[in-house]
Amino acid sequence: MPAALLEARHLTKKFPGVVALREVAFDLRAGEIHALCGENGAGKSTLIKLLSGIHPHGSYEGELHVDGRTVKFSNIRDAEAAGIAVITQEFALVDELSVAENIFLGREPCRRGCIDWLGMNRRASELLADFGLAIAPETPVSVLGIGQKQLLEIVRAMDKKSRVLVLDEPTAALTEQEVAVLLDHLRRLRTQGTACIYISHKLDEVFAIADRITILRDGASITTLETPAASVPLVIKHMVGREITDLFPRKPSLQLGDVQLAVRGLSVAPTAGEAAFLHEISFELRAGEVLGFGGLMGAGRTELLMHLFGAWGHRMAGDVALRGTPYPKPDPRTSIRRGLVLASEDRRRYGLVLQQEIAFNLSLSSLRQFVGFGGQLNAPAEHVRNQHFFNSLRVKAPSQHARVGGLSGGNQQKVVLGKALMTGPTVVMLDEPTRGIDVGAKLEVYELINRLTAEGKAVILVSSELPELMGMSDRIIMLHEGHLGGHFTRAEFTQERLLAAAMGRAPAAAA
Amino acid sequence: MKSASVFKNLAMPMALVVIAAFFAVKEPAFLGPRNLTQLLIEFSIVATLALGMFMIILTGNIDLSVGSGVGLVGGVSAVLVFQHNWPAPLAMLAGLSAALMLWSLMGTLIVKQRIPSFIITLGGLLIFKGLFWLVIQNSTIPVSRGDTDNLFSILTTYYLPKTVGLAVAAGLVLVLGFIQWRARAARASHQLPVPSVAQALAKWVAMAVGLIGLAIVCNHFRGVPLSLLILGATAFTVYFLTRHTPFGRYLYAIGGNEEAAVLSGIAVDRIVIGAYVLMGVTVALTGFMMTAYSGAATTTVGDLMELDAIAACVIGGTALKGGRGTVWGVLFGALIMTSLLNGMTLLAVSPEMKFIARGAVLALAVWMDVKLAKR
Numbered sequence: 065m066p067a068a069l070l071e072a073r074h075l076t077k078k079f080p081g082v083v084a085l086r087e088v089a090f091d092l093r094a095g096e097i098h099a100l101c102g103e104n105g106a107g108k109s110t111l112i113k114l115l116s117g118i119h120p121h122g123s124y125e126g127e128l129h130v131d132g133r134t135v136k137f138s139n140i141r142d143a144e145a146a147g148i149a150v151i152t153q154e155f156a157l158v159d160e161l162s163v164a165e166n167i168f169l170g171r172e173p174c175r176r177g178c179i180d181w182l183g184m185n186r187r188a189s190e191l192l193a194d195f196g197l198a199i200a201p202e203t204p205v206s207v208l209g210i211g212q213k214q215l216l217e218i219v220r221a222m223d224k225k226s227r228v229l230v231l232d233e234p235t236a237a238l239t240e241q242e243v244a245v246l247l248d249h250l251r252r253l254r255t256q257g258t259a260c261i262y263i264s265h266k267l268d269e270v271f272a273i274a275d276r277i278t279i280l281r282d283g284a285s286i287t288t289l290e291t292p293a294a295s296v297p298l299v300i301k302h303m304v305g306r307e308i309t310d311l312f313p314r315k316p317s318l319q320l321g322d323v324q325l326a327v328r329g330l331s332v333a334p335t336a337g338e339a340a341f342l343h344e345i346s347f348e349l350r351a352g353e354v355l356g357f358g359g360l361m362g363a364g365r366t367e368l369l370m371h372l373f374g375a376w377g378h379r380m381a382g383d384v385a386l387r388g389t390p391y392p393k394p395d396p397r398t399s400i401r402r403g404l405v406l407a408s409e410d411r412r413r414y415g416l417v418l419q420q421e422i423a424f425n426l427s428l429s430s431l432r433q434f435v436g437f438g439g440q441l442n443a444p445a446e447h448v449r450n451q452h453f454f455n456s457l458r459v460k461a462p463s464q465h466a467r468v469g470g471l472s473g474g475n476q477q478k479v480v481l482g483k484a485l486m487t488g489p490t491v492v493m494l495d496e497p498t499r500g501i502d503v504g505a506k507l508e509v510y511e512l513i514n515r516l517t518a519e520g521k522a523v524i525l526v527s528s529e530l531p532e533l534m535g536m537s538d539r540i541i542m543l544h545e546g547h548l549g550g551h552f553t554r555a556e557f558t559q560e561r562l563l564a565a566a567m568g569r570a571p572a573a574a575a
Numbered sequence: 576m577k578s579a580s581v582f583k584n585l586a587m588p589m590a591l592v593v594i595a596a597f598f599a600v601k602e603p604a605f606l607g608p609r610n611l612t613q614l615l616i617e618f619s620i621v622a623t624l625a626l627g628m629f630m631i632i633l634t635g636n637i638d639l640s641v642g643s644g645v646g647l648v649g650g651v652s653a654v655l656v657f658q659h660n661w662p663a664p665l666a667m668l669a670g671l672s673a674a675l676m677l678w679s680l681m682g683t684l685i686v687k688q689r690i691p692s693f694i695i696t697l698g699g700l701l702i703f704k705g706l707f708w709l710v711i712q713n714s715t716i717p718v719s720r721g722d723t724d725n726l727f728s729i730l731t732t733y734y735l736p737k738t739v740g741l742a743v744a745a746g747l748v749l750v751l752g753f754i755q756w757r758a759r760a761a762r763a764s765h766q767l768p769v770p771s772v773a774q775a776l777a778k779w780v781a782m783a784v785g786l787i788g789l790a791i792v793c794n795h796f797r798g799v800p801l802s803l804l805i806l807g808a809t810a811f812t813v814y815f816l817t818r819h820t821p822f823g824r825y826l827y828a829i830g831g832n833e834e835a836a837v838l839s840g841i842a843v844d845r846i847v848i849g850a851y852v853l854m855g856v857t858v859a860l861t862g863f864m865m866t867a868y869s870g871a872a873t874t875t876v877g878d879l880m881e882l883d884a885i886a887a888c889v890i891g892g893t894a895l896k897g898g899r900g901t902v903w904g905v906l907f908g909a910l911i912m913t914s915l916l917n918g919m920t921l922l923a924v925s926p927e928m929k930f931i932a933r934g935a936v937l938a939l940a941v942w943m944d945v946k947l948a949k950r
Contacts, residue, residue, distance in 0.1 A: 416835055417828050440815075443762075447767055483839065
């Protein structure tokens, strides 16, 4: 067995009131890709923060070894000096600076005390070329796509002579194509001896790339599997501690109700005066059904939802009707009052006030319900209503007064959904409702979708994951560069057809 | 988390005790009824302004123009009373209307034109100062004609008769007890946990001792000052708005995450303009009190008061980024700020040193804000 490059023994990390890690054991060999799997809150992030020096030595119990020697990181720099580089979901890039400036940020090459611009840009273009990236070193980072930013972070880490790359959910926002590129790079780095800790909820990726898989649950390391000996159901079983039989428990309604939302010939531009981004979109949505929207990144799914809700774009043509009544000038306030709600894909940015309590967030869109005598909020009534949603959504937190910022992704998502549902909507638009949340929480979201349609609500589901889209939708519309790419009923769902429609090669079934 | 909040809760009372002890040792008159009454009047003036600022800062905005605004509103009313012989209430109404107009204008510009509040109100600071000096013609305009008192001039010189002061304090104690009891009953009827009877009673008794004690101390000089009642009414209103109405909840939400607030269906524009209009009201109230306290509108009235108000908010734990803060904190912050200024005046500290001390306290407060925000 090769010697461990990085080894953790008996790691225990306590926060006030919570044990985040208990007696965790983990080892990483040189030149391997080691996946870390577990539900949100299982302790993956905490483990990474220990490995990377964010939680300094002394704040935890247990030992860390690099190359067989005990190390005591007191900050991120110590960890970087030992060759450990962490790439998180929030990039550590300065948008306003160029690609080259970002690569060399904090260690700019200098000549006689001045920045050596020519040398820096030349070195940067060499590095980029090594990675097969066709980006000019003087490009501002702000114009790069998410996938390119991700790779840029890796370029930077490699130039710092990192031996261990820690990737936290690197593909959460990437298209399938970008994912393939990223995985190829990681495989190439592996042959050069770079080790990688890979965290992802997407198990197919994990199986495509990892040599070994370590599973965490409730802060404990459950087991480490050699990938060839593992299987998706086995990993899921270890992650949730029980077996999940049906990944997508969609139960289509037997009878659909009236048309709730009718969209005809909708064309939308980002702002007045610009060219259209969405072109002649038409569809109908009935009570009790789930209409799925798919498409590649930038196809306009999120923009369509945001526009219908009234938070994006300038309508150039087309009509929208909510339960038969025209709705020409949408804005979020009116939409909510008329029963049209949106749970945004970016919950931290658009969904939640992170420093406030769960209760504050849950009732934020529904305060009108609780206004009583003299404009005063009826606090007890509000509390009761919040408690109802807190319980029925099974938010895992000590109480409804816990801060939202401290919750795991799945629980934050439940709060976002609860906020939308408390307003008493008839049309619920869910934009990537399961992004970045774990299997158990995903199931709960799916069950919630079933419950909503059973109650006669209409649901729009946007998802980048085709299995989810196919599993949970009754009908699917694929978008392609702002156009309708194809319309499919449940019997017509196949990955090939949907993908073809997403790429603009629609079969005859186009609507 | 827990230890941090305990520290936060105890830091301010401790700072206040240290400051009071320091001045009391240096000059025992600091804690005498005469000086305490004086301090309470100055406190009322600063705290009223700080309460308006509090709502602005909650939304993540700022208002640098309030110091000049205080001078301007007081100046307009003084000129109307002294030079145009208007009855004081009417003159004050005119001053209030001017403030409402100016602040709704600034709020609208900030919201609709998307100009940062820092810039708009910095412009306001200069423009209002210029208008103020134009209005009073760089001279000194008394707030009343001759020696006759009017509603304007008595704002900081009228004291409640001793029995009335005590009665008001006692009445407040009863009303607060009643409100507390009502809230408790409402919670219980919804099967929510309620604090134990002993705890509730202890809280009420502490409140009673505080309020009646305050009245007694004031009565040792001339009685409860009218300005304290004005502050009380303002504080109650702001407390009610921020804690018990959707408007207040929205202020916190906007400061915490404006984009999320918009998507939650909150009329962010209207709420922010509303906060500025309320700021205008407190500027007017402070303008009247401050000008009356100076006895006349002169070019220096209101100087640097915007900084005292911001400092009071920040010392009291209001986050400059918005979304965090309480009325109690702001009142405490204002009390600390006023105690410092009052104590230094009493010790005849030179104006130079007062400026330096004021600046140091402001910097210290912001540093604390940064520290606490990191947690």
